[in-house]
Amino acid sequence: MVQEGRKLDDEPPQVPGITEPVLRKISERLGSEWRKLATQLGLSAAEIERIVMDDPGQTENQIFNMLVKWRRQQSTSTDQRDVLCTALMEIGKRDIVEDLIEITGLQGPYTFAYLRQQIIDNYKQTAMTIPAHPTLQSRQVGIEEFFIPLQLKKNIPGKTKSERSVTLPEGKLFLDEALYDILNSLDDLFNQEKVKEIKILLIGGAGMGKSTLLVKVANSSITLSSKPLLGRFDLVLWIKLRQMQQSSCVLDAIFDQILAQNTKLTKPIVKGLIDDHESGIALLLDGVDEIPSHVLQSKEGVYRVQDILHNRVLTKSFVLVTTRPHMKQYILRGHPKYALLETTGFNPQNRDQYIRLNLPDDADKGKALVSYLKTSQHLWELSKVPIISQMICLVWKNQKSLPERITELFAKFTEVLFIRRNEEMGDQHMMTIMMSIIDDLGRVALQGLLDSSGERLMFNETEFQNCQSSLAEGCHVGFVQREMFTSGLDVKVLVTFPHKSIQEYFAACHLVKLLEDDKNKFCDQLKQIGESNVLAMEYLLRFCCGRSGKAAGLILDHIQEMEGDEEKHQRLARLLLFESSSEELATKLVRPTEVDCKSNEDLKSLSYYLQHVTPPLEGTVFHMYVRKQELTLLRGILLSDSMESTRLIVVNYYLSEQKGEELSLLEETLGGVDEQRCAQLHIMVRIEAKSWFDVGRVSHSFFRMQEQKGELGLVMHQRSPDEVVNLLKALEGCRLSDLLLHDTNLHARVGDVSHIPSSLTILQLFACRLVDDDVKDLISILPAGHGLESLTLDGNAFSLDAVRALTHHLQGLSKLRYLHLCNIGLDPELIRQVVSENLPHLKDT
Numbered sequence: 001m002v003q004e005g006r007k008l009d010d011e012p013p014q015v016p017g018i019t020e021p022v023l024r025k026i027s028e029r030l031g032s033e034w035r036k037l038a039t040q041l042g043l044s045a046a047e048i049e050r051i052v053m054d055d056p057g058q059t060e061n062q063i064f065n066m067l068v069k070w071r072r073q074q075s076t077s078t079d080q081r082d083v084l085c086t087a088l089m090e091i092g093k094r095d096i097v098e099d100l101i102e103i104t105g106l107q108g109p110y111t112f113a114y115l116r117q118q119i120i121d122n123y124k125q126t127a128m129t130i131p132a133h134p135t136l137q138s139r140q141v142g143i144e145e146f147f148i149p150l151q152l153k154k155n156i157p158g159k160t161k162s163e164r165s166v167t168l169p170e171g172k173l174f175l176d177e178a179l180y181d182i183l184n185s186l187d188d189l190f191n192q193e194k195v196k197e198i199k200i201l202l203i204g205g206a207g208m209g210k211s212t213l214l215v216k217v218a219n220s221s222i223t224l225s226s227k228p229l230l231g232r233f234d235l236v237l238w239i240k241l242r243q244m245q246q247s248s249c250v251l252d253a254i255f256d257q258i259l260a261q262n263t264k265l266t267k268p269i270v271k272g273l274i275d276d277h278e279s280g281i282a283l284l285l286d287g288v289d290e291i292p293s294h295v296l297q298s299k300e301g302v303y304r305v306q307d308i309l310h311n312r313v314l315t316k317s318f319v320l321v322t323t324r325p326h327m328k329q330y331i332l333r334g335h336p337k338y339a340l341l342e343t344t345g346f347n348p349q350n351r352d353q354y355i356r357l358n359l360p361d362d363a364d365k366g367k368a369l370v371s372y373l374k375t376s377q378h379l380w381e382l383s384k385v386p387i388i389s390q391m392i393c394l395v396w397k398n399q400k401s402l403p404e405r406i407t408e409l410f411a412k413f414t415e416v417l418f419i420r421r422n423e424e425m426g427d428q429h430m431m432t433i434m435m436s437i438i439d440d441l442g443r444v445a446l447q448g449l450l451d452s453s454g455e456r457l458m459f460n461e462t463e464f465q466n467c468q469s470s471l472a473e474g475c476h477v478g479f480v481q482r483e484m485f486t487s488g489l490d491v492k493v494l495v496t497f498p499h500k501s502i503q504e505y506f507a508a509c510h511l512v513k514l515l516e517d518d519k520n521k522f523c524d525q526l527k528q529i530g531e532s533n534v535l536a537m538e539y540l541l542r543f544c545c546g547r548s549g550k551a552a553g554l555i556l557d558h559i560q561e562m563e564g565d566e567e568k569h570q571r572l573a574r575l576l577l578f579e580s581s582s583e584e585l586a587t588k589l590v591r592p593t594e595v596d597c598k599s600n601e602d603l604k605s606l607s608y609y610l611q612h613v614t615p616p617l618e619g620t621v622f623h624m625y626v627r628k629q630e631l632t633l634l635r636g637i638l639l640s641d642s643m644e645s646t647r648l649i650v651v652n653y654y655l656s657e658q659k660g661e662e663l664s665l666l667e668e669t670l671g672g673v674d675e676q677r678c679a680q681l682h683i684m685v686r687i688e689a690k691s692w693f694d695v696g697r698v699s700h701s702f703f704r705m706q707e708q709k710g711e712l713g714l715v716m717h718q719r720s721p722d723e724v725v726n727l728l729k730a731l732e733g734c735r736l737s738d739l740l741l742h743d744t745n746l747h748a749r750v751g752d753v754s755h756i757p758s759s760l761t762i763l764q765l766f767a768c769r770l771v772d773d774d775v776k777d778l779i780s781i782l783p784a785g786h787g788l789e790s791l792t793l794d795g796n797a798f799s800l801d802a803v804r805a806l807t808h809h810l811q812g813l814s815k816l817r818y819l820h821l822c823n824i825g826l827d828p829e830l831i832r833q834v835v836s837e838n839l840p841h842l843k844d845t
Contacts, residue, residue, distance in 0.1 A: 018071060018080045022100065026088075027063040029096050034063040040087040041070045086113055098264040112273045115265060116235055120222050122258045127218035127238070132358075133394065134207070134387055135419045147216045148354040150209045150386075151347045152183040152202070154195065155340040162487075166458045166494070167451070173487045183341070186216065186228035197339040198318045199311065201332070203325050204343035205498050206417055206478020207387025210322040213343070214238060214284045217320070221282075233318065234280035241305065242290035249301025250283070250308060271302060279316040283308065288323040288331065289476075310334030326475050326482035345384040354386070358393035367658050368629050369396045375600040375627070378406070378501045378539065385498070391416060404604060405579050406539075407546025410505040414438065414479065421477045435509070440467035441474050442510025444495075445503045449540060450528045457500055461493040471495065479506070501539055508543030515551050526554065531564040538572060545580040552580035556588040567594050571602065577612075578605035586612035597624040603633045607640075615642035622649045628662050631669045638673050638681075650682045652715075655691035655698075663701035670708060681710035684738060687727075689718035699730035706735045713738025713762070721745055725752040733757070740764040750777035761815075763788060767795030772802040779805070784812030792820035800830055807838035817842065 030037065038048050043066065051069065055061045067084075074080050085097045097114055129140035130147070155178040162174040181194075188194050204210050220229055221236035229236065239253045247253070251267055251274075259265060274281060285305065288296075296306055307313045309321065309331050321331060321338075332338060346354060352370045359366035369392070373380050379402075383389045391413060395402055403409045418434045425433065444463050448456035461482065464471040474480040478498065485492050497503035515522035529537050545552035559573055570592045577585055578601075586609060597603050603624065610617075622643075626634050634651065637643065655662055663685065670678070683705065687693055706712050714736060716724055724744055736757050746753065746768040756763070763782075770778070770793065782788060791810070798806075803821065810816055819842055821831050835842060 018084065023064055023067045023071070025099070026067060026096060027060045029099070030063050030093070032059070033091060033093070034059070034066060036091045037087055037093075038066050038070070040090050041083070042073075043070060085111075089113060089117065111265070111269060112234070112277060115259075115270060115273055116224075118259050118263060118265070119235065119237070121260070123218050123222050123238070127215050127222070130212050130215055132390075134390055134416050135423070143212075143215055143219050146357055147212065148346060148350045148357070148386075149185050150213060150343045150345065151350070152189065153180040153342045153344060154183055155180050155342075167453055167456050168458070168460050168492075169463065170460075173490070173492075175492075176486045176488075178340070180342075186213075186220070187230075189341075190228045190230055190232065192232075195339045195341075197337060198316075199335065199338045200318075200320045200341060201328065201338040202320065202322045202341045202343060203328050204322070204345075205324060205385075205481050206420075207385055207390075208343045208345055209386040210343060211240075211286055212386070214286045214320070214322060217282075217284055229282070232280075233282040234277050235274075236282045236284065238284040239286065241285055241287045244291050244295055244305070246295065247301050248291070248295050248298040248304045248306060250303040250305060252301065267302070274303075274314070278314055281314070282318040282320070283314065285309070285319065285321045288321055289327045306334070311337075324475065324478070324481060329484045345386055346389065348384070351384050351389055354389055355383075355393055358390070359397055364658065365396070365400070367656075369393070371627060371656055371658075372402070372600065372629060378499075379409075382499055382501065387416075388413060405546050405581070406601070407505075407543050407579055410501070410543065414502075414505065417478045437470045437473050437477075437479065438506050438509045439513050440464075440470035441479060442506035442508070442513075443467075445497065446507035446510050446525065446540075449504065449507050449537065450525065450533075455533075455536065457496065457503065459495045461495055464495065504539040505543050508540050508547060511540075511544050512548045512551055515548060515554075522551070523554070526558055529558070531562050534559065534562060534564075535568055535572065538575070541572070542575055542579045545576045549580055549582045549585075552576060552582055553585055553588070556585055560588060560590060566590070567592070567596065571596065571605075574605040574609045575601060578608040583612045589613070591617060592620055595620060595622045597622070599625075600627075600630055600633075603630055603637070607633055607637050610637060610640040610642045613642055615640070616645040617642050618645040619647045621647050623652070624650065625652045625654070627654050628656050628658070628665060631665055635669045635672065638669075638677060643677060646677075646680055648682060649677070649680050650684065652684045652686055654686045654688060655693050657690045657692055659692045663698060663705075667701055667704060670705065673708075675709060679709040681708075682713070682737070683710065684713040684715055684740075686715040687717070687719060693727075695727050695730050698727065699734070702731055702734050702736075711737040713740070715740040715742070716744065717742040719744055721749045721752075725749065728753055728756065731757075735759045738762040740766070741768060742766045743768070745769045747771060747774060750774045751780065754781045756781060758786060761787060761789040763790070764792040764820075765796070766792060770796035770798070772799050775802045775806050779809045782809070782813065784809075786813050787815050788813050789815050790818040790820075791816065792818075793824065794820050794822040795824070797825045800826060800834060803831060803834050804838065807835055810839060 035048055047069065048066070051062055051066050055065060071080060074083070081100075085100060088094070088097050094114065094117065128143060130143050131137050131139065132141040132146075133139040159179040160176045161179060162176050164175045164177050165172055166175055183189055183194065189200070202210060202213070215238075217228065218236060218238040220226055221233070224233060224236070225231040237250075237254060237258070239250055240257060243257060244253055251271055254270060255263075255267065259270075285308065288305075288309065291305060298304065303313055308319060311334070323331065328340075332340075345351075355369050356366035359369065373383055373392075379392070383392055392402065395409075395412075403412075415434070418430065422430055422433075441464075444459055444467075447463070448459060461471075471480065475482055479502070480495050480497055482493055482495050485494055497506065511522060511525060514525065529541070534541075541555055545555060556573055556576060559569055559576070562569060570590055573589050577589060589609065591613070595606060597606055603626070624634065624637070638649070643649070653666055666683075666685075670681070670683070673681070685698070685702070687698075702712065702714075712735065714727075714731070715738075716727070721744060724741060724746070734757065737759060739756055739760055739762070741764065743766070746765065747770060750765075750770065765778075775798065782791075798821075803824075803826070807819075810819070816839070819835060819839065821835070822828075824831070
């Protein structure tokens with residue numbers, strides 16, 4: 001047995017820091033878990049039992065003797081501190097390691113392991129969740145479940161193209177734009193073969209998901225060997241630059257943001273560890289645009305942010321920097337050798353997945369929102385921006401719909417963007433400041449939209465010279481973004497809005513403010529919108545009407561005075577009336593003779609108009625394109641008193657991708673319509689490329705719907721030949737008036753379509769890969785005397801002899817009035833000659 005305090009002559013030379021007092025201190029603290037430590041240090045069970053037998057009484061002496069025995073077995077070249085402290089951490093005794101660091105003040109691999117563990121502990125608290133709400137940080141969701149990959153574009157160094165043109169006040173110029181590759185995942189981002197540089201600059205606008213991406217990287221570093229870090233790094237330091245309000249020193253930020261308050265580490269120790277492991281460290285600098293400029297420019301501190309950005313320190317470390325576009329050139333001026341990446345938000349598939357994740361309690365609700373977004377091109381594009389997709393999901397979740405009027409939605413978008421960067425402001429003060437900024441930016445936005453040389457969506461920075469502070473704040477909150485472009489030898493700082501519709505909204509806010517201040521100035525601007533550009537100004541005018549009933553009245557008067565496409569002008573007027581919510585303005589609208597509703601917004605505006613117009617709309621023809629979620633709207637329209645004397649109502653109904661009995665819902669909708677209006681109805685069921693349908697259910701619904709008066713048609717697009725043939729067999733005997741088959745390979749299968757009914761008046765076989773051999777079968781399914789009125793064979797491939805044979809047979813179809821033979825591989829003039837010879841009564845189509 002070794003007596004306490006006795007020096008052993010045969011011990012190897014002691015490594016600094018593992019003195020007898022240190023071993024004794026460990027013995028006092030360790031307690032009953034010493035056997036675990038002994039095993040971790042490599043002692044055998046027999047050696048442990050021998051130590052117990054030599055001193056059966058006092059545990060502290062047993063522990064001390066075990067440690068001495070272990071130390072004796074170490075070679076002189078072994079860093080005993082590293083081995084011992086690593087073993088202590090493995091058995092969960094980090095508190096003892098902390099004491100050793102504090103006592104010895106020495107650095108070593110064990111101290112680095114302790115530092116890494118503290119960072120991992122922090123990330124287990126801070127990098128496990130992301131905000132579920134854009135302005136309420138306390139509402140969090142798990143990042144593992146809710147992280148959706150962003151689409152990243154990586155510039156190809158040295159390769160540019162000059163194809164994108166931009167019109168500025170001084171004229172038109174071409175911008176030099178980098179060629180780029182697409183990175184599809186975080187694995188690509190950290191793949192050295194794809195991203196060769198160890199410095200990466202990731203740019204993106206407000207709410208594009210940059211910070212969330214860095215949270216995901218920090219989360220991945222909890223297990224450093226896991227993807228996407230692929231075991232490349234020993235340490236990952238995630239620094240949120242917006243929190244650096246006093247010091248530009250990253251070492252300070254590590255202690256402020258990451259390490260525990262009671263850490264035993266000191267700044268000199270951590271600096272030494274970083275210096276020793278420089279090439280194994282990954283620095284994530286989140287939001288260069290968010291650090292105050294005076295802090296960024298500060299000359300004080302160790303590892304200053306500016307020095308890291310400009311590659312003056314930690315030159316061997318991996319650095320991933322995120323920023324909004326206007327700080328890109330500042331970073332590249334200091335160090336041009338960054339791999340330059342840009343986030344463009346979600347691709348459509350990932351956006352749809354994000355929506356479904358954010359509506360987890362009701363899968364149908366998520367699918368319904370995805371389907372709804374497809375009906376609005378503006379929202380479809382905007383929702384690729386993660387923060388806007390998030391806001392849309394929150395509104396949809398709570399209201400089961402989006403605001404009916406798009407102005408409400410955009411007002412909320414801009415308010416949320418502003419609040420995110422100005423949380424400290426009071427509500428009233430915030431709104432006053434925000435509207436002042438919007439008005440300043442809106443003046444330039446309106447000038448761009450109404451520019452006499454053509455619509456402009458990019459602006460020279462000098463155009464904002466009268467509102468520099470609003471431009472700076474607009475960049476700060478994400479209303480606009482600045483980027484530097486080259487065009488030949490010229491360098492331009494250009495300003496853009498995140499999306500054209502944001503520019504239109506800001507322009508509308510400015511236009512309404514003009515009306516409040518000076519009606520004549522408002523009218524002067526309105527006069528610049530005429531027949532040539534009024535349709536292109538749809539959203540500008542809608543936003544104006546949504547913000548001011550007075551503006552809506554003046555705009556509707558202005559449109560009614562215009563000549564041009566009356567149907568399209570009437571559609572626009574209905575949208576403006578709806579956006580204004582002003583019932584009395586319905587009298588300003590011209591009563592339509594033809595109405596075309598291709599979107600959800602068209603249906604809503606028609607419904608609103610019908611509620612406030614004096615019935616009936618006599619002799620009007622309606623064409624409506626409807627999906628499942630719009631059936632309630634359709635029912636209200638069909639039951640309106642104003643629809644009593646309409647001439648024709650064509651309803652194109654799209655089966656969705658969602659599994660279910662959708663046609664039964666259409667049946668229910670039509671079931672409440674009286675016989676007179678049913679007689680005016682022409683129902684076209686459209687089965688698109690991704691539509692779900694069951695042959696039995698669809699055919700059953702068709703036979704039930706044919707019992708109502710009116711006409712029934714079927715459209716199938718990009719479906720397989722078997723699907724088409726099987727459904728037509730099931731519909732044998734059904735009174736179909738229209739059959740439209742698009743982009744289906746019916747070569748050598750036309751004979752299988754022999755089940756088409758004699759009631760058919762319209763047949764389209766568009767791009768169905770038909771050739772001469774199929775003409776004989778086509779003739780056989782259209783016997784002499786058939787009541788067909790219109791035949792379309794566009795997009796197939798026929799010889800002139802085949803056209804002669806077909807048109808000769810069609811002489812026996814006395815009711816045929818239209819024949820379409822476009823893009824069939826022949827000279828149109830030759831086709832006209834053959835058709836006029838065999839079917840002289842047909843108009844030249």
